Each structure stands twice: as structure tokens, then as C-alpha cells.
Amino acid sequence: MNERRPRRLLLLAGSLGVLALFLLGGFIAGRVLVGGDDAAPAAAEGGGAAPATPSPAAGEDGRQPAPPRDVPVAPTVGGNDPVTGLPLDPDRTKPFWALPYLEAEARLPFFEGKLAGVTIRRAGDPSLEFVRQCPPGGYTEDAAASQGTPFDVTLPELLRGAAEPVRAMVLYCADGTLRGAEAEYFVHTAPERGWYGGSLFLMRYEPFDPAEPVAPVDLRAPRVREMTVAGGPAVVAVPPLPHIGWHDGAVVVYRDGIVTVIRSAGLPLADLLVLAEQVLQPR
């Protein structure tokens, strides 16, 4: 009888152990089912205002600034950038992920030289004359004035409904002829298209010297390529992370006597090239 007690106790403990294991297994399964500790945090809520001055109200257009909520994580291309050695798929959920990329990009030399029939010069030299000179005839700040002309800088189709105008300038000569136009657009977040905010700048002009057209635009030399865009040669500055368009991209073309400069930020290379096609085709 005494010999059986320890055996029974052993059996009881074993049974309780098995039951506890099943209970634990079920508990873990339950946590996994509802997301457990790794469940996503709640969506953004409005919070307290800054204490020293009143909380900013909505802008004059009534919109309150808010960051996009769906931060992309997905690795898409893999590998490292041959120019900087940095991964092409950074974890963009981490703060300051872009800092090493910015620093690496800032160390790259600027491109200066002739490519695809146009000479690229550094921006910022006020003594550089690159637009056809003529007796000035004023300007308008309405990009629509360029529509239907070879200087069309209205919003390309790809960005319709996804961008807003920031500024525009259409320049006239005294005889009423156009000499150039420029416009800048702010591109809104559109996660379904892989856009997380950016900008587009369009500048089109008759060059100061049609035999030696010049475009003043800062492009990092290792990013510059000559490519065919809209059926002709073009200078293309590939964004450092081309699949997401992080940082700057550009297309510069000299065609039919008009220099076209397209600068983008935050737009994937594929979209930049579509935009260039749309700008360069007669609209």
C-alpha cells in the first residue's frame, strides 16, 4: 500500500503536468489568434497642444497635417547600392533610417558636363544665362498659361488628383511670345501607389544659345545616366533607392529647341519616367 502512494502521486503530478501543458498551449494559441503583444498600436489620435503657444489650427485650406499611417517595411529588391554600399531595402519603420543615406549622398560629387545634347551645370550661379534673352514682357504665375504650348508645365496626367500646385511662373517677351515656364507641385501620400510624399518641378525654356543648351541643375555624378525617354536621348538622374524614389531624381532633355528639366523627390524611377513621357509628349 505504501509502495503504491508514490506511484499514484507521480501519476497525479504527470496528469496535472499534461493538463498544464495543454492549458499553456491553448493560451499561446489564443494570444496568437488575437495578435498578442505584437498587435499593431492604435491609430493616431489627436493629442495635447504644445504648451507655450497655442496648438496650430488647420491650414488656411482647412487641412490638418498628418503623417501617413502605413509605413512600408517590405523588402523589394534586396542587395546593396553599388555607389554607397548601403542596403537597397532599409527598414523604413526605424527613426533616422535615412540619415546614413543622406550623408552618403551628400559626399558624392556633382555632375558637370555634356550628355544627351545638353550641358549640365551646377545650380546657383546667378551669372549663368541659360534662358533666351529678349526684351522682357512680364510673367504670369498661372501654369495654365503654358498649356498647349511647347512649354507646357501643367500637371502631368499621372499626378492628377495626387498633387497640388506650389508655384508657377510663365515668362513672356515684350512681343508676347513665350520664352519659358516653370512649375512646382507637392505630391501627396498615396501608399497604394508606393508614394510617401514628394515633389515635382518642371522647367521648360528656349536656351540662351540653341547650339549649346545649358541646364543648371545639381545632379550627383554616380546617379547620372543617358537613357532613351519618349523616343529620344535624355539625361536621367536615378533616385538612390529607385524602387521607392527616395531622394532626388531628374530627367533633362533638349528637344525641338526646348530644354526640359524635370526634378522629382520621393517618386520611384518608373513613375519619373512615365511623368517624363507625359511631359514630353504634346499635350
Add this chain to the structure above:
Amino acid sequence: MLTVRRLVLLAVFGLGVLLGALPFPSRPGPAGAVTENVTLQVHPGPAAANAVLNCSWHGACTSPPTPGSALDWNNGPNADVRWRSWGWRSVGTGSVALGTIVQEQGMTCTAVAVSVKDVFNFPKGSVRYSHSGTWTPGWSFSIAGSPSWASTNVVVGFTLALENQTCINSGLWTAPHLHQDRVGTWWEVNWGNFLSPGSSYPVFSLANWQYRQSWTWNY
């Protein structure tokens, strides 16, 4: 007997699933789940801390000025152009954003822009300093914030002694000065301030912001 045992085990497992699926309202949230509010104020950028306003809100400072969200500040040839900001954040202390200096050259006037991206790299628009050049295009700097406000004061460029001919011919420049504007309507404009051309303003006092915006982080 075997079936009863299986049923008991199944019931215990099911009980575990139910317990696991129950919410835990009193449990603290995940360590990283924080909602934080941020406000960034950008102040006028002329070199002088007490700067003279040349032209109140305008697009082009013609007579009369065209409508717009820019201010013209007195700033002599080659005088510094500064990024001045105050940043507030509700939780932590440290950077709220990165500013990157960009040299721009459009058909008309020459400008330096500071492109602002928050620390997660979401763009917050930019601030443009027209009639300006820079020696440091592409450089980035940290924009500070704290629960009791933190300031950032960085030289980003200089005022041009002479603008290009197209800018002059367009009537947009007659003498060296700083034309400072926002890019992106996310920036709120301090319309009620800076209404007295010829007056000087302590440009870095907390009330004398030129543009500002707020956003929220969940991280």
C-alpha cells in the same frame, strides 16, 4: 476512458485558447507603442537677430504686392541666411526632423531651399530662401525638439550680391534682400504678425514664427 481523457485535454486546451484570447485591459501597452505630438515653428532667416521687415506678406513685392505667403527681410550682400526653428514634442527630446539644404535655380530667381523630413523620412514640405546661394548644397542638419521647446539655428546660405538678369528683368529683384516663403500648404502662416514694413522684429522670439506645422507619430 481514452475518449474521456481526450475530451478533458481538448477542454483544457480550449480553456487555454479562451484565456489567451481575453483582452488584458490593465496590462501596460507594448513598450514601443507611443503616440507623440510634434510642432515645428520656422522663424525668419536674415542674419540679424533683430531684423527689419522690407515687405509684408506677398508673392512678389511689387506695388501693390501680389498675394502670397512670403516675407522680404533686410539682409545685405553675402550676409548669412539662417534656418531658425523651435521644435516641441510631447514625449521625447531630440531631433524631430532633418533639414537638407538644396540649391535651386529656376528660370527667374536663384534660391536655397531647406527640405524638411521628419525622422521617419516623411516629407513636411520645405522653406525657400530666394535670392540666396549656398556653399553646402546637399548637407543635412538635425532639427531639435523637446517638451519645453528646443531651438535650431543653422547657417544654410548667404544673400546674393547680384541676382540673374532674368530675375531682375522680371521685376523680382532690385537690391540684395531675403525673400522667404514656404513650399507646401501644410505650413501654417503667421498672417497676423509681421504687418509693419520698416519695423524690426526679434525674429527668434517664440511668438515670431513665420510658418509652423504639427504632426503626430505612432511608434
